[in-house]
Amino acid sequence: DAGVxxxxxxxxxxRGQQVTLRCSPKSGHDTVSWxxxxxGQGPQFIFQxxxxxxxxxxxxxxxxxxxxxxNYSSELNVNALLLGDxxxxxxxxRAGGSGTDTQYFGPGTRLTVL
Amino acid sequence: xxxxxxxxxxxxxxxxxxxxIKCTYSDSASNYFPWYKQELGKRPQLIIxxxxxxxxxxxxxxxxxxxxxxxxxxxxxxxxxxxxxxxxFCAASHTGFQKLVFGTGTRLLVSP
Numbered sequence: 001d002a003g004v005x006x007x008x009x010x011x012x013x014x015r016g017q018q019v020t021l022r023c024s025p026k027s028g029h030d031t032v033s034w035x036x037x038x039x040g041q042g043p044q045f046i047f048q049x050x051x052x053x054x055x056x057x058x059x060x061x062x063x064x065x066x067x068x069x070x071n072y073s074s075e076l077n078v079n080a081l082l083l084g085d086x087x088x089x090x091x092x093x094r095a096g097g098s099g100t101d102t103q104y105f106g107p108g109t110r111l112t113v114l
Numbered sequence: 115x116x117x118x119x120x121x122x123x124x125x126x127x128x129x130x131x132x133x134x135i136k137c138t139y140s141d142s143a144s145n146y147f148p149w150y151k152q153e154l155g156k157r158p159q160l161i162i163x164x165x166x167x168x169x170x171x172x173x174x175x176x177x178x179x180x181x182x183x184x185x186x187x188x189x190x191x192x193x194x195x196x197x198x199x200x201x202x203f204c205a206a207s208h209t210g211f212q213k214l215v216f217g218t219g220t221r222l223l224v225s226p
Contacts, residue, residue: 042217042219045214101148103160105159108157
């Protein structure tokens, strides 16, 4: 049973560029959340997708957008990259219809903006 | 919005000692409190969680206690081992929102 997977593992971009990160949820999970973890800090909630719609959003600008596909996988897009966007981006999945709160994290994508 | 405070930021213990990490949350509607362990360069891993209808939960050497009145919860690790060394995060959420609000983390160092 595969857990949450993310790609790519590492990514280096320059300011102003755009980036797309990908996440495949754990088998049986239909809800995907994205978090940003800056160095030395706790993860910060970006948004959550369920049934291909954004259900909740944290305090992140519109430069951060996402998508969920019919197979429950998800993408995180960040436009007009800033140096401050350098962080570990984590995807977490849960079984939304089961009523459980438990979220499992993927290994993350380390984004470096130069 | 919800705010979670976590203390201490660093904790050094000798192997075999107990370690306690404390968190306080602000939103009284929060009803789910997980703890994650994150080793350097790795994903956060769920180690234990508790819901607001339970005051205490234990899993081998790890236990979590919850005081809803005071809005704080704690992680207890007994008989610590060097492999327990990592950063531990507490978090809070509530049904209907489900986003996890994390504390700032505690770096635990267990010396042999």
